[in-house]
Amino acid sequence: MTATHDTARRDFASDNYAGVHPEVLAALAEANGGHEVAYGEDRWTARLQDVLRQQFGPTAFGYPVFNGTGANVLALQSMLPRWGAVICADSAHINTDENGAPERVGGLKLLTTPSPDGKLTPELVARQAWGWGDTHRAQPGVVSITQATELGTVYTPQEIRELADQAHGLGMRLHLDGSRLSNAAASLDAPLRALTTDVGVDLLSLGGTKNGLMMGEAVVVLDPDAVAGIDYLRKVDMQLASKMRFVSAQLVALFEGDLWRRSAAHANAMAARLRAGAESVEGVRITQPTQANAVFAALPPGVADRLREHRRFYDWNPATGEVRWMCAFDTTPHDVDEFVEALRGAVAAG
């Protein structure tokens, strides 16, 4: 891939734009053929439970689902009553990019707080952690954080531990949207459980799609006492796959060995390369730390549109000229270097 500079198009819009990792495709082919019990009673889903216990500890139990929004809604719903509320950053995917699904489908209230880097702190949580017993206020029951965050930043294990301790001390639970947990763990060179089970996370939305699966995520219960009715809710939420073996086989391929880490570390390295290149272009201002596979930058007027003629990517804040560039498991150094040169050209053309 890297050596031949292949002609396949790769953009910087989203890690979702990438295809399926060849090892995942091979796992799908291997899972194919013959009949297998449906709805999760299959051999791949049983093997996935072993893999999840290895990665997250003996209490872990996973519920494979189709997508990340479904994982988040199912996770939050399983931890809260009808009158419950979730405290999250205003930039959280559950707040900005799920079309209100936690509210509409989950029936939950989101209590948001601004966060400059996408991370919550105990001080930010405290702004919304109040009002228990007040019938007029949705009752805060869960704090939800995203790792790596929507702004490409990464919580340290200690930061997560502090949030977990605060939540538990107030009778709440800690949910982690781990759509890019692999990128965070690769960035910190830490095992997955060091960012979850070991630091008090109760329930995890474990990402797969952004790290090379065709489709598939899992809700991973880390503290069984945190959830109620999750088996039934997965069906109610339309996330119960009949041919579950194919979702599970992909997750097994990703997490049984080190594919998750190899792929995420590569995507992170490409983001670091892109950041370094972009920083060398006069007039480009990097706006967030680059700790995972995302680069955020403010560009002079007109540059983003000129650069998009080369590769696709999204505006993050059109008012400030801020854009987001994402790298994936299949982004090559050549892709990055070409993109940086295109950026240099787009700036110079202004």
Ligand SMILES: Cc1ncc(COP(=O)(O)O)c(C=O)c1O
């Ligand atoms: C932080 C985060 N959580 C969850 C998701 C899952 O979204 P989807 O429902 O598109 O799989 C995404 C995807 O963009 C995300 O960035």
